[in-house]
Amino acid sequence: MKTELVPKKKYSIISYICLLIGILCFLFVFITPTRIANAGNIVGDYITVALTVAGIILSIITMMKKTEKKGIAILSFILSSSFFIFWIIAIILLFTGQISFAP
Numbered sequence: 001m002k003t004e005l006v007p008k009k010k011y012s013i014i015s016y017i018c019l020l021i022g023i024l025c026f027l028f029v030f031i032t033p034t035r036i037a038n039a040g041n042i043v044g045d046y047i048t049v050a051l052t053v054a055g056i057i058l059s060i061i062t063m064m065k066k067t068e069k070k071g072i073a074i075l076s077f078i079l080s081s082s083f084f085i086f087w088i089i090a091i092i093l094l095f096t097g098q099i100s101f102a103p
Helices: 013-030 042-064 071-080 082-096
Strands: none
Touching: 013 042, 013 071, 013 082, 042 071, 042 082, 071 082
């Protein structure tokens, strides 16, 4: 009877890069002192969208790997999606009348 050695799952450097990108996306969207997205500057929005796309793609790649743990990848996917989550929340609040349409 043969026993197969199963490689131990661990986090790679890609997981930690995804997490860093996700944290940056979250900071750029939701935290006021570091907010560059939705602040009236188009360059900040471009940077945030680029980081969002890169973070989501790297998170999906990391989740597809068989030898990776999935915890950091899922967390970084959620954090990287914060730009889209912000706009979904803003649209829901706008349609329900919780925030006004004009400043």
